[in-house]
Every structure is written in structure tokens, then in C-alpha cells.
Amino acid sequence: MKYLISIFSLLIIITSCNNGDQISDAYGNFEATEIIVSAQANGELMNLNLEEGDVLKTNQIVGLIDSTDLYLRKKLLAQQIQTIKSQLVSIHSEIDVQKQQLENNLISQKRIEKLYSQGAATKKQLDDINGLVDVNKKMIISVNSKKQSILDQIEGVRIQIEQIEESISKCVINNPVRGTVLVKYAEKGELAAMGKPLYKVADVENIKLKVYVSGSQLPKIKLGDEVEVLFDKDKNDNTKTKGKVIWISNTAEFTPKTIQTKEERVNLVYAIKVLVKNDGSIKIGMPGEMDFVK
Numbered sequence: 001m002k003y004l005i006s007i008f009s010l011l012i013i014i015t016s017c018n019n020g021d022q023i024s025d026a027y028g029n030f031e032a033t034e035i036i037v038s039a040q041a042n043g044e045l046m047n048l049n050l051e052e053g054d055v056l057k058t059n060q061i062v063g064l065i066d067s068t069d070l071y072l073r074k075k076l077l078a079q080q081i082q083t084i085k086s087q088l089v090s091i092h093s094e095i096d097v098q099k100q101q102l103e104n105n106l107i108s109q110k111r112i113e114k115l116y117s118q119g120a121a122t123k124k125q126l127d128d129i130n131g132l133v134d135v136n137k138k139m140i141i142s143v144n145s146k147k148q149s150i151l152d153q154i155e156g157v158r159i160q161i162e163q164i165e166e167s168i169s170k171c172v173i174n175n176p177v178r179g180t181v182l183v184k185y186a187e188k189g190e191l192a193a194m195g196k197p198l199y200k201v202a203d204v205e206n207i208k209l210k211v212y213v214s215g216s217q218l219p220k221i222k223l224g225d226e227v228e229v230l231f232d233k234d235k236n237d238n239t240k241t242k243g244k245v246i247w248i249s250n251t252a253e254f255t256p257k258t259i260q261t262k263e264e265r266v267n268l269v270y271a272i273k274v275l276v277k278n279d280g281s282i283k284i285g286m287p288g289e290m291d292f293v294k
Contacts, residue, residue, distance in 0.1 A: 024230060024289035026272065028211030032202040032284050035177060039192040040170035041065045047188050048173070048198060056175040056201060063173035065192050070171070074164045081157050084150055091147045098143060102136035109133055179203040182284075207278045209243060209288045212255065212269040220292055221245060221272060229276050230289040239281060243274035243290070 039045075048063035056062060109129045115121035183200040186192065209229055213221065222245065229243040252268040274290055276282065 026211035247273040
């Protein structure tokens, strides 16, 4: 489950880095893409090797859900396949017998047909051998049908095994994205259920500042532009860093009540997202300011 958390704080007093009267070009809050990683299988949580604040890699194995029951079911199905396969031995033997009988009867059929054409065999003899050939052919078709039925059974069990193997693979908890663990929801020994949240992770090293600008400011901004980002260092000072514009909204919206703009009485604004490298000083939801690089 993926969503953007953006908590806007009311900026009553506009601060600046060096000049108490300076007004920034845009205001907003920092946000990050947060992902809640949930269990994809049911069972006891054997381990969950992470803590809040840990930095995880993409596809890093962080935990395991008990898969004993699934393993035993897979083993039982594998034995079932062997039992079904044993039926193929007798089927193949029966097919060989019918093919040999057909071969012999075809030879007899040709011989009787020749004798019949010469008047040395009766119509009944010809009919009898023709009947035997037909019976052999039908028997071969019937036995092959039984063989196909057995093969279909084996394939059905194999599909069940593949489904179980897929379920077993989901018992291994893989972290989907690089990021920092924000919240840990579960502990070792708890019962995991499919869809139950395990932990929340977000990439806070590359955080975004979402700000709003007026229509008159919009022409000054382009994707990829470098801007100056400011955020609170303490009560009396701000910290400056660089950021890059990565998104500009194509649609105007009414100014959020909790967001201040450089121009007063601006009804419509455009949202902008600025990517900022974070050394850990910036927290999700923290207010921030943006200035165009002159």
C-alpha cells in the first residue's frame, strides 16, 4: 500500500536565513512516499529482523512466516504424483499388447483377404478378422484415453505444487524499496495474516518539498530547475540547501488554507514538488520554504 503523507502546518511568522524581513517565493511541507509492507501469507511470524530507523535495501530479506504446513502439503502432493505415475506402467504394457495384437491381426487380415479373393476363404472368416482389427484399434484408442487422463491428473497435481511453492515464497518477507523503517507493526511470534501490516518504510534520504506558487510565478519555473530550500534550524534561524524541481502541476487549485503564498489574496495556485537530499535533518511533515535561484 503506497500513499503520500503531506501534513501542512500553518506558517504564521515568515522566517528567513539572514534577513528577518525576507519573504520566500513559496511555502509548503516536506513529504515522502511511504509504503506499508504487509504479510502475503498466513502463519506465525518466525522473525522480523528490523527496527524503526533501520535503513533497508531493495529486496532485502527482513523476515519469515512459518511455512511448515505448506511444505508438508507439497510433500504429500509429490507422493501423490508418484502414485499416479505408477499407473502408467500398466497402461504402457496394455498399449504394447494391443499394438502387437493389431500388428498380427493386420497380417492375418491381408492373408484372408487374398484367400477370399481366390475363393479359398469364407465371408465369415473375413468378417471375423475385420472385427478383430476394429476391436484392436478401439482398444488402443481407449487405453490411450486412459493414459491421457492419468497425465492430466499428474499435471493438475503439479499445478497445485506450483501454487504451494508460490505461497511458500511469499512466506519470505522481502523489503520492496530502499528506505528507512518509520514504524514497526509486528513482532516475532505474532500471528501474521495476509494483508496485515508488518512495517512502514519510506525513502527519507530523497525527500520532497511540496510548495505552491501563483500563476504569475509559474513561468519562472521549469522541470529540472535548481532552487534554494529552507527549513527551520532553530527558533531564530533556517538551514539552506539545494533542491531540484521534479514535478509541476498542470492544474490550478484553490490555495490550501494552511499554506501561505508570497502574493496576498491569491485564490488559485499550482503545486510544485522539489527533490531534496536529506542528511537526516528534515522530517516528514516539517514546513519548508523555496526560493528561486537568482
